[in-house]
Amino acid sequence: MKLYEMAIAPNPRRVRMFMAEKGLLDQVERVELDLQKGENLTPEFITKNPMKKVPVLELDDGTCIPETMAICRFVEESHPETMNLMGETPKEKAEIEKWTRWIEFYFFLPTGMAFQHLSGYFKDRMEPNESWGLNCKNDVEKFFHKLNKHLADNEWIAANRFTVADINAFCTVEFARVVDVRIKDEQTHLQRWFDAMKSRPSADV
Ligand SMILES: N[C@@H](CCC(=O)N[C@@H](CS)C(=O)NCC(=O)O)C(=O)O
Numbered sequence: 001m002k003l004y005e006m007a008i009a010p011n012p013r014r015v016r017m018f019m020a021e022k023g024l025l026d027q028v029e030r031v032e033l034d035l036q037k038g039e040n041l042t043p044e045f046i047t048k049n050p051m052k053k054v055p056v057l058e059l060d061d062g063t064c065i066p067e068t069m070a071i072c073r074f075v076e077e078s079h080p081e082t083m084n085l086m087g088e089t090p091k092e093k094a095e096i097e098k099w100t101r102w103i104e105f106y107f108f109l110p111t112g113m114a115f116q117h118l119s120g121y122f123k124d125r126m127e128p129n130e131s132w133g134l135n136c137k138n139d140v141e142k143f144f145h146k147l148n149k150h151l152a153d154n155e156w157i158a159a160n161r162f163t164v165a166d167i168n169a170f171c172t173v174e175f176a177r178v179v180d181v182r183i184k185d186e187q188t189h190l191q192r193w194f195d196a197m198k199s200r201p202s203a204d205v
Pocket residue numbers: 009010011012035040052053054055066067068069122
């Protein structure tokens with residue numbers, strides 16, 4: 001299997017962390033693309049993912065799976081012998097998916113938008129809008145606050161145990177540094193959870 005990625009990009013990081021937690025990361029050959037140079041915009045890559053984004057997991061039979069959560073789902077279902085990260089029961093699955101969607105829509109996406117609109121990283125392919133970027137950055141700050149409140153009463157984000165929701169939130173908190181949003185001194189619950197996440201070996205892959 002091949003994983004098309006850019007090592008410093010946050011979505012591929014979510015996949016690497018997920019696979020590392022399952023002990024499967026050494027089963028993939030990693031193919032590095034330079035997104036800023038547009039290596040994801042070539043006709044060859046577009047056949048793998050018409051949305052022109054990484055990560056893409058290419059299976060040995062040539063099947064290409066784009067989308068972080070689709071890849072995680074494929075890996076989870078293909079390896080039921082590994083640690084479950086997406087839920088065992090209908091209730092657990094629903095709770096983890098709820099958090100995953102909240103994190104993607106209200107946390108990851110605004111972080112990505114703030115980054116793109118404030119840094120001009122992709123200004124060759126989009127028109128950055130600073131005021132939209134600042135709006136998104138404000139949403140990111142609000143989500144830090146929400147997470148801190150949630151983690152005051154919960155050790156982990158969902159299902160009372162470590163799951164993919166923690167991976168998604170952790171990668172987003174780390175990504176938010178690029179728009180200068182960091183855990184504040186008073187966000188002690190978020191900091192406690194972040195330290196626990198940071199100490200996992202998968203945080204370094
Ligand atoms: N919804 C997609 C988003 C993927 C995505 O936005 N990837 C970024 C890197 S983190 C990318 O490839 N950007 C290249 C571009 O926008 O040109 C997923 O979850 O995998």
